[in-house]
Amino acid sequence: MAETAPPPQLVHDVPSDTDAPPSARPTWTRREPLWRHLVGERLRQLRHERGETLDRTARRAGISPQYLSEIERGVKEPSSEMIAAIAGALDITLVDLVSAVADRLATVQGAWGQPTCRAAFALAA
Secondary structure, three states, X not given: OOOOOOOOEEEEOOOOOOOOOHHHOOOEEEEOOOHHHHHHHHHHXXXXXXXXXXXXXXXXXXXXXXXXXXXXXXXXXXXHHHHHHHHHHOOOOHHHHHHHHHHHHHHHHHHOOOOOOHHHHHHHO
16 A cells, blocks of 8 residues: 655644734644654554454553544553553564664655665654
8 A cells, every 4th residue: 555645734834814904814734743653644544454343452451542533643641651552562573663663754754855874764753
């Protein structure tokens, strides 16, 4: 399955003000994806590959299905212990999960034409 880079998030750099001069009006910039979004994306992908439900994976990890769903959607920033528990429930090592997420981040960064360093991403995790 071919991986495609998610579209960049568009964020306001300057608060909107209709009376502001054009130079002070909102501008849009691209923001790199957050680590929690990529971790959640990978966990969901692994769970789907295994054909598991949120309930089953959450039960195996010792967390609620709602919390797992929030992690997968990038809403919650899980602790390293939670990430390790979910990785274990999906029969993947933490090192393999972190490497996959670092590779994905490097791919996204590379698509934006920005320099990347896989080792730096892995260490940051």
